[in-house]
Each structure stands twice: as structure tokens, then as C-alpha cells.
Amino acid sequence: MIDFLLNPVMAAAGCFGYGVEAEGQVDLSRLGAIVTRGTTLQPRSGAPAPRMVEAPSGLLHAIGHQNPGIAQVLERFAPRWATWTVPVILNLAASSAEDFASMAGRADVPGVAALEIDLASPDLARRGRPISLDPAAAARVTAAVRQATDLPVIVKLSPAAGDVRALTRAVVEAGANALTCGGGMPASGATLGSSTGTLSGPAIRPIAIRMVEQAHDAVSVPIIGCGGVATVADVLAMLAAGAAAVQIGTALLADPTLAGRLADELRLLRPPV
């Protein structure tokens, strides 16, 4: 299902923009895939500053999905993506199944290889509780997206649910072709401009690896491990936990060439057959 990947190491949502920003500085063809910034139905100007502060071995952030909206993204960037060999996975964020489906319905254009549905967003139908805390809500969104597109659908779940087995079963039954397991942990926004932040980076790695283990235990679709990966040893730990591929987020901020380098290192350790 995720055979369109060039290799198992990709850039995580929000940490590589729309790929175009880095085009001149990073050899994109060494990446397994690029996941775009979270894209919403309408343009958003994002969260108030400060949006980002370091935490011990981690990054605490609240970006607020600043993005130009799906129409602009598809118009401005998709034609460029269509000229690249690296597949681009469009990450979508919304607070209702309808908005997710409406975006998914338009996204099957040249240049978009797959969709990643970010379920960490607050659920408007449930007083703002993250969609991914509730298996039924997560399944509803997944089914709506599945209906709206023929593109591969990757559902991104956060480790906040504590035990993600029920959740992963629900979204796979609803039609998810793959899962991204990891994302960030909800955390205090006291040092940010927003009331809640998300914790990412090496600090959460052991939590994300456990999430991959649980998902691997519960479902048989490919799992993309995400959370704190920064070295090739971390990639191997994710693969050992059951991941088919990994995403690199926070660590790309310090070194945008890292994902390509890890892909190369991995190839040396595990030559393709």
C-alpha cells in the first residue's frame, strides 16, 4: 500500500513546509516521501507568538495550522510536486468529517501521492476533544475521507489516547490504508502564546515506540512510526517495533538534510533485495 515510498524515511508534517521552501538546499530525491504542512479548508493565520519553546530533549509548539488553505496549496504547489520524483503526501487538518471529506474530494490531482489525515485536531462535535481520543469519531472521519477519494489514505493518530489499540482497529475498519503512529503529545501551553501545546522530539520517542508496538499488535496495515526519531538507531528501533517506515519531524528543524542522510545510512545497513 505504501509502495509509492522511495525509501522508509520521510519528512513529517509541519517540519518541511510544502517541500518547495527547501528545494534549493536539500536533495529532495533522497527522501522516501514528503508530508506537507497541515492544510485546512480555509486559509489560517495560525497561533499567536510565541509558538515554540524548547523543553528537555523536546520541542513544545503551537503553530495553529498556519497555511494558505487547500485551494491555494493545490494551485500553487501541486504542479511543482508533479515534477518531482519524491512523492508528496498532503496532510489535512479539520475539525469535522465534512471538512475532511470536502478537502479529500479535491485533492486527487497530479503531484499528490496520498493523503495523511491528522486526527489530533479538536472535534467540533465533541466540545473540542481531539478526534483521535475517540474511536467512533476517528472512524467516522476516516470513512468520510475514504468515500471522498481514491488516493491512499494514511490516518495519523496521536499517542495521547494512552492505549491506541481500539482506535487503530476502528480506523482500519473504516478504510485507512496505513497509519502514522506518533505525532506529538498534548502538553502545557503555559510558556507559549496558546493554552495548549504539543510536545515533540526525542523526549517522546519511548512513548511513540510503544504506540507503534500497540498498533502493530492490533492491525495489519503498514505503520509509519513518528516521534523523536533523530538517528539511524532510532529508525531501527521504530522498525523493530513494527513500523514499515518512519517520519522525521523536530530533528529536521535542526538539520533539513537529516532525513535524506538517514535514508542513505539505512540503505547501507539493510540493502534492498
Place this chain on the structure above:
Amino acid sequence: MIDFLLNPVMAAAGCFGYGVEAEGQVDLSRLGAIVTRGTTLQPRSGAPAPRMVEAPSGLLHAIGHQNPGIAQVLERFAPRWATWTVPVILNLAASSAEDFASMAGRADVPGVAALEIDLASPDLARRGRPISLDPAAAARVTAAVRQATDLPVIVKLSPAAGDVRALTRAVVEAGANALTCGGGMPASGATLGSSTGTLSGPAIRPIAIRMVEQAHDAVSVPIIGCGGVATVADVLAMLAAGAAAVQIGTALLADPTLAGRLADELRLLRPPV
């Protein structure tokens, strides 16, 4: 309710043994209170080695509640505790409401100032899911303990629930006099001798602070913040989030005198009125 505390800085469960181990090396009277190691109905020999490995800014551990069982603990240590000025809070771990109640029923002896009920344990009634992931299960245990003792009952919840508001309301309604919010995050045991570990230390601090914020928002009993506290700035951040007191766990392993020193520093910053 937690007016028996000498000051707001205490030693967290499992990181200060039964207090007696450190008696000769640490001035116990400078601590706000000591929470004991998790104590079970029957003696336990604990988890296979390795039980502990460092993670980025954190400690990944699976101790498996090694302890001599409640009978031995009360017989051997309570008389010693009764001679101390520092209050000792007995931490209890079990996998059923009955076991918790049975321990609580015996614990009202001189030397035990309060009980802390650790709900991170697997629930035998729910195929091993942690009790603290389910508000109804948590309330059942709390009510059973409340019935069994007149001692103050502190319920310890883990941040694994993602959103702890419903959980905190449920245990407070069931009779909890105070909450410990924090504990560790469930994490991969791949580098340990057990299948699952717990992540503690500074890495989880932003997650624990958010949990305190949520609990403070939801209930009005005193909240004890726990998770990654290592400096007086961390103590202040916990208090700002709504905590009435804090517990120090992992940081005590590196420096068993730390809790006393933080209590002193706090007194200088916020003189008692």
C-alpha cells in the same frame, strides 16, 4: 485536606524507598512528606532486569512493584515512621478494587499519614488495561478505598488518559481527598526486561503540567503535581498550573537531598504567611 504536609515538596513513590533507606544520609525533616514505594497485598519480587534505562531527558523503567507486601511494610517500617516528624504517605498498588480496599482497611496505623492509591496498575477486570484509563473503573476503586479507611485518600492518576478531566471528576465524586497528577507515561519496554515501561523525568514535564492544568480546571480538591520536577522553577511552574504541592521522583535518584533543598528554596521565594 493535605494540611498535614510540612511543606509543598515531597518525595514521589518508588524514588525514596520506605524512607528508612535514606535516613542516615538525608535530613528527612526538610521534606514536605515522603510517599513510599508502591506496596501490594502480597510480597512481590518485581520485574526481570534490566529494569531501568535512560531515555532522552528521561528515565524508562519497569520495577514491577518489588516490595515485601503490606503486612511486612506495616510491621517493619510504620513504627519507625511514627517517630518521625515528616508525614509518610503509603502508596498502594493493586489490580482490583478488593485488593485496594483490603490494604486500605489495615493501613490506619500510627506512622501512616495518608494513602496514595496508584491507579496506573493494570485492571484485572478489564484485560489489563490500566485502571486510570477508565473513569468508571477508577471511581470504583476510589469508592472502595474511601469506604475502607478514615485516612486521607490521595488518588494518583497517570497522564496516559490524554484528557483527564472526566477521570478527575469521577474519582473526586467517589471520595478522593486529593489527586496526584503526573506519574509516568507508558512507553516501550523494548530496551527493558519487561514488555512495557514507564517514562519519567524532565522529558514528561510539559505533559504532566498540562495534566495539572486540566485537573485544576475540572475539580476543586488539592492537586499534587508530579512529573519531571527537578528545579525550583519547575516547582513554581507546577504551582502556577494549579498544583498545591509537588512530588519529586526521578530527580531524587540523582540527588536524594534535592527535595529538601527545593523546599528550602521555595520557602525563601514564598515565605509562609
Place this chain on the structure above:
Amino acid sequence: MSARLQASRASRPSDAELISAREFLPGQWLQTYRAPSLAASLRPGQYLQVDAPIGWGVPMRRPVTVHSVDRGRGEVSVHLDSADPATTWLSTVRPSENVALLGPLGRPVRVDPRSHQLLLIAEGPAVAGLRFIADEALTAGRRVTLLLGAHGAAEVYPSSLLPDEVEYVVATDDGSVGHVGSVVDLVTRYEAWADQAFAAGPPAMLATLARLAAGREKRLGVARLGRRGGRAPARGSQRARPRSWLQVLLPQRVGCALGVCLGCVVMGSDGPTRVCREGPVYEVDELTWDDPT
């Protein structure tokens, strides 16, 4: 290709050798590195980043303020003032050791060719980021006045670190040196004299200056540079920057410095703006000052 893209392509880590380090005030360090290509390309207002090794618990790169540049010797001096782990790491580097300095990053200050008299305004350690502006201005034959605010004498940037030609006026909160009170009080005395002003300091101080600058044209009757004719670009637009009276060096946490993470974004008058790329230097009118951070 836009100037912005060109600038970003030129930003590569340079292997820089530490030559010397000194603590010129308590907790404030100057480090001098041999880095010829950086020395040749850096312009006042731009910054660098360093990446602490894995194991320091610092997952992000750290912005580093450029203090001064010696193009002839190919040396770059940076200023370290905070106690965060990455800065602590950088301060453990010893002479003859190498560090990868990423830069030049961000957009420099823009000095109008017609400006002859420059006012530099700083509060606290941020003054270090203005020193390079002063050096370049003096080289170009301009006159420079530096106004500095500090809590007390112990925190005042030493005049021995400044070129003699700079007029240096200090204000301290406790009156232990110079004027008693805020540096902002001094600004009105110089606003008529200065063709352009450049400020560095905490957001609240910059916001106060922004309000002061907004009233300046009215107080002086007309803006000095505006007089000299030509169609003025719209206020708040980037094209207006070289003509504006006040530019600020905005302190903000910087993550990727590449423009992708949007972690450094603040609200500008034209919408969100990335401090790492469009900044860190802004013409006052490019920003909204109600919520300065």
C-alpha cells in the same frame, strides 16, 4: 530569483575555529571565530545558528547574535548571554576547536544611502547586536550615537568595546551611571538629529519605541527623508524599509531558520511574518505592536 532565495542558498554551515573568548560582563561572553567566508558575507542585523551535539538535550539549533566582523582578518565575533544548554555548550568550546556556524541568516538592516546620522537604541545585553551596525556606518563615514539602557552600572556595555567615534549615552534604572531612568526618555532628544534609528531590546521596549516613532513625524513636522521627494512606498511594506526612520531587531525563538516550521512567526501588519527569514530586522510599521511578542 528573489533576494530572499539567494540569501537562503548562501546559508551553509561554515567550519569556524575559535580564536579567543572573554567574559566582558558577568554572564556575557564574546567569542571570536576564524570564518573568512562568513566574515565576507555577513551584514549587520543578520544572525547565525549553532547546533549543539546530540546528548545536550537540545533538539533545536540556537540563534547566535553577531557582535562584530573583521573582514580583513576573516574573523567573526559572537555574543553569548543566556544560560540555556546550547549557549552553555558553545561556551565550552576552547580555542583552536571548530564549530559549525550556520549563516548568514535573516535580512540585514537597510541603511538609506542618504542617511548621515544614525541613532542606535538598546536595552540590556541586546546592545551587542548593534555593534556591527555602528562599525559599518563609521566605515561609510556616517555619524553614530548609541543610547543604552541598563539596570545599573554593573550591566553597562563597556565603552572600551566601542569605536571612539561613537557618541555613547547611557541611562540606568538605578542612576548608577548616566541618565536616571529609561533609555526611551533619551530618544526624543535625538529624534530630530537622526536620519534613521535602529533598536534592539526586549519586546516591551521595542513597542514603546514604536509608539514614540509613530508620533515623531508629527512632532518634527515632517519626516526628514520623506522631504527629499520621489513617490514614497506604502508604509509597512517591505519596500518602505530602507526609508523608514526606525528599524528593530526583533528577539524571537527561532527553530528551523529555513522558513518551513513557522515557529518564529509573529503577526505583521501584512499578516504573519517569519522572523527567521523576513526578520529579524523589521521596519516598525511592518509589525503590529499591540501584542509585540
Place this chain on the structure above:
Amino acid sequence: MSARLQASRASRPSDAELISAREFLPGQWLQTYRAPSLAASLRPGQYLQVDAPIGWGVPMRRPVTVHSVDRGRGEVSVHLDSADPATTWLSTVRPSENVALLGPLGRPVRVDPRSHQLLLIAEGPAVAGLRFIADEALTAGRRVTLLLGAHGAAEVYPSSLLPDEVEYVVATDDGSVGHVGSVVDLVTRYEAWADQAFAAGPPAMLATLARLAAGREKRLGVARLGRRGGRAPARGSQRARPRSWLQVLLPQRVGCALGVCLGCVVMGSDGPTRVCREGPVYEVDELTWDDPT
């Protein structure tokens, strides 16, 4: 008061000044500290701990192996071999800087007064932890043979670091020096000669030695020390330790080193045992070897 409590009360951080450091093999460092009270109190087999500063992302203290002690000069040499952040931090300490070394920690090896011939057995870098035993034994007039296993010549502990009186026999996996194969193969040649043996290395190697030791009495007919009469303490008990033929230095992650966290615990034949306090030196029969880590 029990010996254990006394030992723990004596464990205080000592401010130690780094005198010298050298990388004697790739990635393996010896650091020598001036620490007179530690030098006076440390005994072979005991260890130290260091606490990396906040900001290194290392929340726990780190066990440090003692290599050798010069009581006369009041100096302690420690061995660093791993690339974890805390060790990396320790290796950034420069001569004349101070570090707090916590110790002595753990229980030392017990050498029977009647033992004249000691066999030391090591695999890999763990050999560094045996050097102190050799020194003390030679001082007491004993004879010492050291058997070392390594992957290849590049990893062999230099004989120049050993006192001349030590008989030093090496085995390498690739046969690049000494015997080809495992150090365990060499042990049987010396088991009759040795009154006591002390081993350091990875858990799997210690487990193999444990099995070998279990067969030794049978192979030799009777245990050497057992012969000399007196009621023998129960095997596996702590009192048996000074009389046992083989003691091991068990590698294990250590947290509090105070005995409170139970993170270092392994299963012993008497139940769980804390490596930080009851160890790190064990008589083989005190441990269960099915699951050696």
C-alpha cells in the same frame, strides 16, 4: 550498625580535580583525579558515580569504573569507555577543573587471606575494573595472572599499563594477538593454579564462567580452600563470598546507588539483589545464571 549502612554513610561526593586524561585505546580514556579521601577509602571492586550538569539531558547519575588508586599521591584513575552523554560530559572536563565524584559505592571484592594465587579474567574494556585488584594483590605479595579476551589486537589493553609482575595472557577472536578464540578457553589451564578468580565482562561471558566454575570442584577433585577445614558457610550466602573461587563484577545500569529505586536489581539465588549495594561484586553462587542480565 551493619557494614552496609556504614559504607553508605561514608559515601559523599568528593570534589576531585582532574590532573590528566589520556585516550589509551580508541574510545577508551583514563582520567586521573586528585581525591585524597577517596583514594584512602576506595577498595577494589567499588565504584563511583558522577552527576552530569542539568542541560545534558541525563537525569541519572552515571557509574564510573575505578581503574587504579595511588594512595600515596591521593589520586584516583577512572576508566571511561562508552559514548553516552554523561561519559561524554565527563570527557570534556579539563585538567585543573573539579568534578564531584560520589563514592566509594558498592561492596569490594573479598580476597581470602589464605589466597596466594589470583586469576583475573576479563573480556573487552571491562578489564579496566580489574587493574585495582591486581595492584592490591601484588602489594600484599600475591601472584597475579590476568587473562584477557578481545576481538582483535586493536582492542587489547596495553601491557604497559600493567605492573610487570602480572602474568598477562591474551586471547583474540581473530587471532591477531595471543591465543585464537575465547578467553574462557584459557581459564581451564589456570583453574588448578588459582586460589581465587575475579572476572569482569559482559553478562554472557560471566554466565559461561559461572558454568565452568560450577564444574571446577569436580574436575579438580576438591576445592582448594574448602580443604583447609572449618565449617563452610552455606554456598550462595554472603558469608560464603570470601571463600568462593569465583567472584564477578556484574555490569548493570545503576540509578540511585542508594538502594531505594530497585532499578539495578537482578535475581539472586536468595531473591532479588541490588547490584548498587549488595554488588557490583558477587560470588558466582549468589546469582542465578539462567537469565544473567
